[in-house]
Amino acid sequence: MHKLMTLANAAALILLSASAYAADTSDSPARKQWHQSIQAGYQTLATEANRFHTTAHDYCKSPGPDARAVAEQAWIDAFLAWQKVRFVDFGPIENNNLAWQFQFWPDPKNLIARKAAFLLESTEPVSPEVIARSGVAVQGFPMAEYLLYDEPLNASEDALPAPKTCDLLSAVAKHIATNSKQLSNQWQSFRKHYLTTNPYRDTTIRSAMTALEILEQRRLAQPMGMRGNDKRSAYAADAWRSGTSLMTTEATLQGLGQHFLPGLTLLLKNSNRPELAQRIERQFDEVLENFPGLHSPMVTLLSESDAFSRLQNFYVDVSQLTTLVNDQAAVELGVVRGFNSSDGD
Missing domain, CATH: 1.20.120 (Four Helix Bundle (Hemerythrin (Met), subunit A))
Known part of the structure; x- marks a missing residue:
């Protein structure tokens, strides 16, 4: 009787394992497709974010209407690249509040404008270290949008290409570019874990x-x-x-x-x-x-x-x-x- 029970249990385990394996293999093509496609989306984000950083730096170095238009279009292109992968809320994007660093939203208290005013009024120079410790409201696309498009700011003495405002724009753009490259690299490293975890x-x-x-x-x-x-x-x-x-x-x-x-x-x-x-x-x-x-x-x-x-x-x-x-x-x-x-x- 004991042997019969043992054989029955063993058979059940084999069937369960076979069922689990079948489920795993049936899901694998979808997960492979998802990982590969999201990788392409993250790479596009990294490319566009780097271009935004370059054009923002070039505009601040040699200001002019044409350079400003190029920088604004680069911001839009990078921001839309982020929107296309924004739905991914797991994996590397969870590290260090990366999603919030890319886009602090919603912002019902207008914290972005308040943070920008504080940094622009401060006697401390803008640096990557300042951006890194200033919080997610400073670090992403909405802050760059504020500097480029906010009407009250653009009607003030701090309007671009004011030196400190340019420093802030360039630093934020660099932060976005750095995070984008990091995210793309980490998602690639995440591949094996993603594909083998049902x-x-x-x-x-x-x-x-x-x-x-x-x-x-x-x-x-x-x-x-x-x-x-x-x-x-x-x-x-x-x-x-x-x-x-x-x-x-x-x-x-x-x-x-x-x-x-x-x-x-x-x-x-x-x-x-x-x-x-x-x-x-x-x-x-x-x-x-x-x-x-x-x-x-x-x-x-x-x-x-x-x-x-x-x-x-x-x-x-x-x-x-x-x-x-x-x-x-x-x-x-x-x-x-x-x-x-x-x-x-």
């Missing part, structure tokens, strides 16, 4: 789910007055100073479509749900078809009736996409919804 399948899916929820609830519904105090406010959106709030939204959706959707499609096809994969692909296409009609500053989209109507239609399309991914695909793949960071304030 829970990263669900972690990757949850990161996209959270990104869609934040996009729907925080980046769209809140400025539109559909969340909180029911008042429309462009200041609740990210990148409002540069008027690129909807460009960043488009970039986030493009990034999800490029870096996340192909892996999700593989998993759904392996789960015998190719029709759901096709519906999600079509919905991504439909959402992105709203552009470039929405390439306007958020203040314009909120204040003009026709523009706001287009924004509402876009919001509905994003909501439908979120439902397909977060409620249908996630359930089909057995992904349990985790804590949604967009629910808190």
